[in-house]
Amino acid sequence: MDIATRVYNHKWKIDPIIRSLIDTDFYKLLMCQSVFRNRPDTRVTFSLINRTGTVPLARLVDEGELREQLDHIRSLSLSRGESTWLRGNTFYGKRQMFRPDFMEWFEGLRLPPYHLERRGDQYELTFEGAWPEVMLWEIPALAVLMELRSRAVLHDMRRFELKVLYARAMTRVWEKIERLREIDRLGIADFGTRRRHSFLWQDWCVQAMIEGLGDKFVGTSNCLIAMRREVEAIGTNAHELPMVYSALAETDTALARAPYEVLSDWHDEHDGNLRIILPDTYGTRGFLENAPDWLAGWTGIRVDSGDPAEGAEIAIDWWRSRGEDPRKKRIIFSDGLDVDTIEDLHTRFAGRALISFGWGTLLTNDFRGLVPGDALAPFSLVCKAVAADGHPTVKLSDNPEKAMGPPDEIDRYKRVFGVGDQQPRAVVV
Template identity: 80%
Template sequence: MADIATRVHNHKWKIDPIVRSLIDTDFYKLLMCQSVFRNRPETQVEFSLINRSKTIRLAELIDEGELREQLDHVRSLRLARGESTWLRGNMFYGKRQMFRPDFMEWFEGLRLPAYHLEKHDGQYELTFEGSWPEVMLWEIPALSILMELRSRAVLRDMGRFELQVLYARAMTRLWEKIESLRTIPGLKIADFGTRRRHGFLWQDWCVQAMMEGLGSAFTGTSNCLIAMRRDIEAIGTNAHELPMIYAALADSDAELRQAPYRVLADWQEEHDGNLRIILPDTYGTEGFLAGAPDWLAGWTGIRIDSGDPATGAETAIRWWQSRGEDPREKLVIFSDGLDVAEIHALHARFVGRVKVSFGWGTLLTNDFRGLVAGDALAPFSLVCKAVAADGRPTVKLSDNPEKAMGPADQIARYKRVFGVGAQAHREVIV
């Protein structure tokens, strides 16, 4: 196991680029990329970095030259032979050859497209433009780079012993969380922490700790590179990106209203079983479920990723019941800003009523709260989102208005089309 403190102390080593591989990314990005490659390969998109935590002035913390060096390194990466073999031959979700030969040939030849970087009012404006299958693969590396460069900036002046104590405290904190989670009977939990991790080495350590501490209750990791190296399950389905872009391409209100369902109709052609998970909150969960076609009620489950998680799960249970489905046979995956106390509470409330699972993200792989002066390593809310498709702006409403994004006039239009009324505000931790 790596001596993380020593490696961080010598973080200029070339052995430690922030992003080490094109598969140092979330599994759902590759699943979505294949779907986009098949269904919308010519769509031109723009992705942009969005720092929701305005008090974290990234352009004042992170050296521009160092940022460019890390971004340029990602552009030099190609899929390695062993990585290609793993993607082509490994079993994912019980299925071999999850990735089709034509997609793999394209991916094996891919280099990520150019980026555009500027500074404005203490923040970095980082954007990527081009064809959707290429540009979408920048999202996770971009977030990983900014998050880890912020960590490095805070840790830069610490000595080796100070770093050893810091990581010992963080390790102790995580192990205490794992010991608490051990007491939950029938727990199923996965690592979803790539995008806002403290660093690659730390995420890898967290995964190994979960493997040892939780055994079969730990179901896998969203990170493809770690899944390959540690011989565990790669976990992930789909994300808000798909309905956001399909919706932006709609030519009328009627087409807009149907866009989220068209996404899942395309998805259903490729995937079954535990990959048929609905993410209903892009334009409001209640409206999405009310207008959903009957075939969606037969899907395996739902992921709750914004708003009050208990309310979202209760809404899903009522919907399944209204469609003649038994909620006890359905899977609910909670994945929004979770930590141990909420995992305990949600499991206790819903166990036996649905099949309960958790995707544990930032507060697994980046919980250094209170461990350095000024709480300078506290996690913050950084995203990289599709902001335009074929020149049209994208919109996300969410079940939490604090996560909404898009031009104000388009947000108003989408709320009208999708029948979104008053929403409860919920603090965005990550």
């Protein structure tokens, strides 16, 4: 597969970005199954948010092309091979991870309509409907916008400029891999689907990791690539679960309990390496302090915002305070990683806990500095649940720069979850 040639060909024919309903993150499907069982009738709204206002998406990406790509996604359904793989493959060592009733529903699924409007230099893109359906828009919507933006920038480049652009990007990824393979007992996964440069590029990066890292590469969050490249599909759960559960809470007391309810539902469905706590939705410290004891028995914690070293120290202290041995617990770092931070975090925490890394945007979209005006640099695009059954959602996280929701609701959540001052950190990707 010659990526530069393919990109060049985009100039003369339509080329769907998303070609499969499983070109999405594995945890989306796990969460979808959980929602399908526990909250199938919840109505949610997901909305695109470009946290990097300096990237004028609506000026870069043609509305017609965007509609074409989104319409194409709505035409997709699970193929027979994909269905067989989801039903028959082992995930996290377990067969039949996906239950027959869920699979039957998924096999009949088409994604629901979208609502697209231009607002100045940005697009307003929203999805409304039943939670299990709408939630599956998040990853393909992001990937489509990221790749259309890449294509827009690449469109005016000539063939050998493109070849050399990719040559440089490949060399960069490979040099990162060469550094990573020096790290003893490393465990790292690709988490780069949503903000990838392009599908082919993510696929290239995964293959490079397979060859370059051997056993140190533990898998990819992307189901389609995991299936095709015969590696593990990786992922557990995300902020949307506590965000929606919390929005549905009718009292402050119910709100305070909601994030634990999420994990209680999860606990009933999953064990082992799938029991990973994502504690930062409304502040890691408070979440852990108030957590029920059974949560300390879970396998690990994912650190996804704030200072990662601080998050890991909080986790280790918490396990100790609950009589657990942190060396038998797993810490998964997944926020804004690059080789430097991976090396630093590994040096600091290896041996003190089991460490692994979910490497995202700076794996699959590090085109920084490779074109004039840095027009291919990754940027912070998200697609989040903004409402559930008519109530707005809120996210605080361990970084106030990532907070979302109406200001009065943010204040209420801060009060309910006892979140005090937080240290702002720049959100790069």
